Amino acid sequence: MDDCIFCRIVSGDLESDLIYEDDDLVAFRDLNPQAPTHVLLIPRRHVSTVNDLGYADAELIGRLVLAGQRLASEEGIAEEGYRLVLNCNREAGQSVFHLHLHLLGGRRMKWPPG
Amino acid sequence: MDDCIFCRIVSGDLESDLIYEDDDLVAFRDLNPQAPTHVLLIPRRHVSTVNDLGYADAELIGRLVLAGQRLASEEGIAEEGYRLVLNCNREAGQSVFHLHLHLLGGRRMKWPPG
Numbered sequence: 001m002d003d004c005i006f007c008r009i010v011s012g013d014l015e016s017d018l019i020y021e022d023d024d025l026v027a028f029r030d031l032n033p034q035a036p037t038h039v040l041l042i043p044r045r046h047v048s049t050v051n052d053l054g055y056a057d058a059e060l061i062g063r064l065v066l067a068g069q070r071l072a073s074e075e076g077i078a079e080e081g082y083r084l085v086l087n088c089n090r091e092a093g094q095s096v097f098h099l100h101l102h103l104l105g106g107r108r109m110k111w112p113p114g
Numbered sequence: 115m116d117d118c119i120f121c122r123i124v125s126g127d128l129e130s131d132l133i134y135e136d137d138d139l140v141a142f143r144d145l146n147p148q149a150p151t152h153v154l155l156i157p158r159r160h161v162s163t164v165n166d167l168g169y170a171d172a173e174l175i176g177r178l179v180l181a182g183q184r185l186a187s188e189e190g191i192a193e194e195g196y197r198l199v200l201n202c203n204r205e206a207g208q209s210v211f212h213l214h215l216h217l218l219g220g221r222r223m224k225w226p227p228g
Binding site: 034035050051053055057058059060061062063065066068069072073077078079080081082083084085086087088089090091092093094102104105107108109110111112113114 | 148149164165167169171172173174175176177179180182183186187191192193194195196197198199200201202203204205206207208216218219221222223224225226227228
């Protein structure tokens with residue numbers, strides 16, 4: 001996926017403020033942060049949207065959430081609180097079509113969530 | 115957890131607008147909907163917050179997300195788009211301390227997500 005900017009971050013072709021990586025996942029800071037902590041967590045494998053996940057991906061997506069949990073702890077926001085967000089398609093405002101989990105915290109989050 | 119309202123929904127002790135259940139998960143409509151579709155998905159097992167999930171729960175939490183994906187499809191909002199939200203602790207606005215995934219759609223969601 002040469003034209004996917006998140007695939008280019010995964011490959012190292014594009015620079016990013018990387019804060020975590022393992023065999024399956026990569027996490028980096030959002031370029032347009034909406035909270036004091038705003039991290040994006042993505043699978044290395046290109047998956048366009050949540051709609052493209054299958055049953056076999058359950059553990060992968062679960063590990064994405066658990067990585068968000070651990071990063072929240074490392075960022076020092078686990079106890080005060082944090083929000084995890086997945087946007088799927090246009091009405092949710094998904095802008096990059098490589099599945100990504102937003103981790104936001106460090107401020108009081110409002111309701112509704114957008 | 116006799117004092118947990120979501121455990122009471124799981125047990126059938128409290129009525130709810132249930133739209134899905136399987137051996138591990140239950141989904142029902144939010145009593146204070148923030149979008150035309152606003153569903154809560156929960157594990158049957160009491161888990162207070164995202165912070166209380168362990169490695170062994172990866173598949174469970176992944177299946178929670180995949181159930182949200184399928185319900186979005188059943189609600190007719192999968193293609194237009196939907197947002198999935200997990201709130202952890204006070205600053206995220208978590209109000210019921212039984213882990214729950216919000217599925218919101220049927221309208222244009224704003225940014226930031228709260």
